[in-house]
Amino acid sequence: MLRFLIRRSLGAVVILLIISAVTFFLFYAVPRDPAMLACGKNCTPDSLAVIRKNMGIDEPIPVQYWHFMVGIVAGRTFAQGDCPAPCFGYSFANQDPVWETILDRFPTTVSLTLGGAAVFLFIGLGAGMIAAWKKGTIIDKAFSSFSLVLSSMQIYFIGPLVLALVVYNMELLDQPKYVPLTQDPGGWFMGLLIPWCVVQIIFTANYTRLSRSSLIEQLQEDHVRTARAKGMSSRYVFFRYAWRGSLIPIVTIFGVDLGSLFGGAMITEWTFSLPGLGTLAVKSVQNTDLPMVMGVMLFAATFIILFNIIVDAAYAFIDPRVRLS
Amino acid sequence: MTTVTKEAHVPAPRGEGDAGAFLSVRDLYVHFDTEDGTVKAVDGLSFDLERGQTLGIVGESGSGKSVTNLSILGLHNPRTTEVSGEILLDGQELTGAREKTLESLRGNKMAMIFQDPLTALSPYYTVGRQIGEPYRKHRGASKRETRERTIEMLDKVGIPNAKQRVDDYPHQFSGGMRQRAMIAMALICDPDLLIADEPTTALDVTVQAQILDLLKDLQQEFGSAIVFITHDLGVIANVADDILVMYGGRAVERGSVREVLRAPQHPYTWGLLSSMPRLGGDVNEALSPIHGTPPSLLSPPPGCAFHPRCGFVDEVAGGLSCSADRPVLPAGRGAACHLTAEQQSTFFIEQIKPRLG
Numbered sequence: 001m002l003r004f005l006i007r008r009s010l011g012a013v014v015i016l017l018i019i020s021a022v023t024f025f026l027f028y029a030v031p032r033d034p035a036m037l038a039c040g041k042n043c044t045p046d047s048l049a050v051i052r053k054n055m056g057i058d059e060p061i062p063v064q065y066w067h068f069m070v071g072i073v074a075g076r077t078f079a080q081g082d083c084p085a086p087c088f089g090y091s092f093a094n095q096d097p098v099w100e101t102i103l104d105r106f107p108t109t110v111s112l113t114l115g116g117a118a119v120f121l122f123i124g125l126g127a128g129m130i131a132a133w134k135k136g137t138i139i140d141k142a143f144s145s146f147s148l149v150l151s152s153m154q155i156y157f158i159g160p161l162v163l164a165l166v167v168y169n170m171e172l173l174d175q176p177k178y179v180p181l182t183q184d185p186g187g188w189f190m191g192l193l194i195p196w197c198v199v200q201i202i203f204t205a206n207y208t209r210l211s212r213s214s215l216i217e218q219l220q221e222d223h224v225r226t227a228r229a230k231g232m233s234s235r236y237v238f239f240r241y242a243w244r245g246s247l248i249p250i251v252t253i254f255g256v257d258l259g260s261l262f263g264g265a266m267i268t269e270w271t272f273s274l275p276g277l278g279t280l281a282v283k284s285v286q287n288t289d290l291p292m293v294m295g296v297m298l299f300a301a302t303f304i305i306l307f308n309i310i311v312d313a314a315y316a317f318i319d320p321r322v323r324l325s
Numbered sequence: 326m327t328t329v330t331k332e333a334h335v336p337a338p339r340g341e342g343d344a345g346a347f348l349s350v351r352d353l354y355v356h357f358d359t360e361d362g363t364v365k366a367v368d369g370l371s372f373d374l375e376r377g378q379t380l381g382i383v384g385e386s387g388s389g390k391s392v393t394n395l396s397i398l399g400l401h402n403p404r405t406t407e408v409s410g411e412i413l414l415d416g417q418e419l420t421g422a423r424e425k426t427l428e429s430l431r432g433n434k435m436a437m438i439f440q441d442p443l444t445a446l447s448p449y450y451t452v453g454r455q456i457g458e459p460y461r462k463h464r465g466a467s468k469r470e471t472r473e474r475t476i477e478m479l480d481k482v483g484i485p486n487a488k489q490r491v492d493d494y495p496h497q498f499s500g501g502m503r504q505r506a507m508i509a510m511a512l513i514c515d516p517d518l519l520i521a522d523e524p525t526t527a528l529d530v531t532v533q534a535q536i537l538d539l540l541k542d543l544q545q546e547f548g549s550a551i552v553f554i555t556h557d558l559g560v561i562a563n564v565a566d567d568i569l570v571m572y573g574g575r576a577v578e579r580g581s582v583r584e585v586l587r588a589p590q591h592p593y594t595w596g597l598l599s600s601m602p603r604l605g606g607d608v609n610e611a612l613s614p615i616h617g618t619p620p621s622l623l624s625p626p627p628g629c630a631f632h633p634r635c636g637f638v639d640e641v642a643g644g645l646s647c648s649a650d651r652p653v654l655p656a657g658r659g660a661a662c663h664l665t666a667e668q669q670s671t672f673f674i675e676q677i678k679p680r681l682g
Contacts, residue, residue, distance in 0.1 A: 226507075229400060231429065321496045
């Protein structure tokens with residue numbers, strides 16, 4: 001297990017290096033000059049040069065990349081002040097330190113993600129299980145068609161629709177907002193209720209279908225028939241034998257989904273104006289804010305890779321064949 | 326001393342009013358509904374089996390042998406399968422029995438060993454847990470009793486070091502050991518009926534022989550009736566008392582092992598025998614396979630299902646037609662064929678037997 005973790009962590013570092021390089025150089029492939037934007041209307045060549053120097057973009061691009069990467073590991077000093085490791089620099093747009101901004105936005109994204117995941121796992125796996133159990137019946141067909149409809153929905157359509165209905169028309173809930181859990185648990189829950197229900201829609205549909213097909217496949221396995229031939233009840237066979245095996249593809253997909261959600265559920269956060277990493281990413285790209293884009297990108301990528309490693313480790317708990325080989 | 330020997334020879338007393346055999350299958354029909362139509366997997370099958378006896382069911386893939394036995398245990402899909410006829414186990418009707426009733430019999434009074442021990446055991450639980458499950462359920466045994474019994478069974482089927490191996494997962498067992506574990510699982514509740522569905526097909530030959538010996542020994546110990554399904558006549562000769570040859574969902578020949586293997590009557594049985602390689606045979610001598618393919622069970626040929634592949638159709642006399650009249654399998658020793666008994670014996674001795682050597 002330890003060797004596995006070391007090997008995967010080294011692999012993760014390589015992947016992150018590649019992602020950082022690609023993002024960094026792609027940023028300069030776009031014909032927009034962040035110094036020009038910061039300089040404003042009455043821009044003189046002299047002031048532009050000063051701004052460039054302050055931003056640290058007066059040097060050749062590879063050198064900038066090198067300083068950036070060193071900063072992450074060792075920290076660096078800017079005109080705005082000291083920046084301890086991990087240093088992603090200061091935002092071009094509003095001079096905020098990137099790392100602190102990310103840490104500040106992260107709880108919103110985590111709250112949205114975990115709540116949403118709880119909803120879509122519960123409904124998705126449950127509905128998939130019922131559909132597989134009642135395979136071929138009206139219930140199965142209803143669940144399958146419904147999940148097909150849901151999975152073709154779009155959050156930017158459903159989100160405003162729910163807002164219009166629940167908040168403005170029926171006035172059941174307040175406008176969604178983020179309140180820290182530690183400050184006011186009730187407010188945290190009520191404020192995120194609508195975003196949770198909206199962010200899960202597509203996932204629920206996918207997990208319903210995945211869990212249904214995976215279970216049906218497992219139910220046709222020989223070992224399930226053996227268990228029935230032993231006289232074990234259908235319920236026992238369904239949960240102990242079929243369900244256990246059906247979890248492997250679900251865990252795989254869940255790891256990837258959760259990892260990418262931790263990097264920010266962009267559309268949902270944007271739709272409900274939640275101050276998470278998703279909104280931060282969209283805004284930074286709009287503002288040509290290189291340090292912020294790099295920061296959010298690497299942060300999100302780290303989570304995706306981390307969850308991939310967790311998934312691989314989780315296999316060992318589900319499948320004893322992985323444990324020993 | 327003498328009295329003991331005497332008693333051993335007295336046949337087991339039969340139950341009150343027990344006219345039938347221990348396992349009696351009468352006019353069994355198993356039909357599946359598919360998108361292409363109704364598959365007649367088993368089409369009017371009857372056979373009997375006594376305690377302590379072994380019935381070998383032989384036939385090609387798709388002849389209905391596995392389906393027959395799945396329907397005895399009630400393991401078919403009730404939504405798409407229609408089973409009619411009579412299956413009497415020790416006088417108890419199994420067709421149309423409630424799922425709860427079948428559950429209490431499965432793994433307890435009747436058990437099954439499957440073909441592929443690699444896929445027939447769940448990879449997620451230890452061998453011991455899987456073997457012990459039916460014992461806990463049917464006997465209401467405690468965890469400790471079950472574990473002791475499981476170890477005892479593993480020991481009995483010849484797993485060395487059973488005390489340690491009981492906690493292994495199936496993938497830590499070899500193929501032969503897995504099949505032994507399957508047998509232990511099937512026998513843990515002393516079933517009266519054991520159905521073995523090609524239990525040795527997936528194993529290599531030396532292991533095959535060990536497993537067959539083990540089954541024979543265990544049968545002597547437990548006195549179970551065994552239905553042994555296979556397509557390998559060599560295996561059948563080893564284990565069975567009686568043989569039932571199946572073709573296209575019907576029984577085409579029945580008799581004791583000696584009768585069927587020494588003097589087979591049905592041209593299909595001749596075909597099976599001729600397509601079997603012999604240990605002492607000439608290496609360069611080609612096998613003679615049965616031409617054609619097994620019949621489609623969606624629309625089986627009219628008359629005798631074997632007639633499109635049979636080389637003796639023209640020999641049938643007496644106004645009977647193989648493609649129109651369905652031959653009947655007589656009770657007891659016999660074959661479902663329009664050839665007369667003399668013809669069968671002449672053709673076999675003159676044309677088939679010389680090729681078998």
